[in-house]
Amino acid sequence: MPAPHRIDRLTAADYPDTVKGLAGLLVDAVDDNASVGFLAPFDQDAAVAWWQSRAPAVADGTLAVWVCRDTDGTTGGNGIVGTVGLAFTGNPNGRHRAEVVKLIVHREARGRGIARALLATAEAAATAAGITLLLLDTRTGSTAERVYAADGWTRYGVVPDYAGDPDGSLAHCSFFYKQLAAPTAPAGG
Numbered sequence: 001m002p003a004p005h006r007i008d009r010l011t012a013a014d015y016p017d018t019v020k021g022l023a024g025l026l027v028d029a030v031d032d033n034a035s036v037g038f039l040a041p042f043d044q045d046a047a048v049a050w051w052q053s054r055a056p057a058v059a060d061g062t063l064a065v066w067v068c069r070d071t072d073g074t075t076g077g078n079g080i081v082g083t084v085g086l087a088f089t090g091n092p093n094g095r096h097r098a099e100v101v102k103l104i105v106h107r108e109a110r111g112r113g114i115a116r117a118l119l120a121t122a123e124a125a126a127t128a129a130g131i132t133l134l135l136l137d138t139r140t141g142s143t144a145e146r147v148y149a150a151d152g153w154t155r156y157g158v159v160p161d162y163a164g165d166p167d168g169s170l171a172h173c174s175f176f177y178k179q180l181a182a183p184t185a186p187a188g189g
Helices: 015-031 044-052 055-060 114-128 143-150
Strands: 005-009 063-070 080-088 097-105 133-139 154-164 170-179
Touching (some): 005 080, 015 044, 063 114, 114 133, 143 170
Parallel strands (some): 097 133
Antiparallel strands (some): 154 170
């Protein structure tokens, strides 16, 4: 029996073909009051424009984006049901760190381990790229905050009224880090 979902890293070539699906995912998150950087009302056209504006970063490698596709039809069949990104810093003194961005799971696909699978995928890719420190932020008290804490992330602070929720109300934000093991050299090398 095939897995109910598949996670793929987007290349610069296939990124444009996924923008519409990523936009639908982002609109769903904002409609569900997720604090992902946007205020309601937020429509498909605005979401498409935002994702399109990320294409140059995907092309130059400063942003890696993965999508989780539904393969069992439970959420519409082969649609994008989740995403996560890794934003790499361009600063020479920060080449060892990256930021986890836009970890989003469609509300119809939650509770299936997709967020954890996406997070693990991003962490493994970061390690393979020589990244030893990951950072992220999320709304304090959110389900996402509990996921990060359970997956070994360390909360290092809370900033009151850091970001606006989609309804415009201000929310506290928790900041996390995770130290990753340095990649090991191949035997004999």
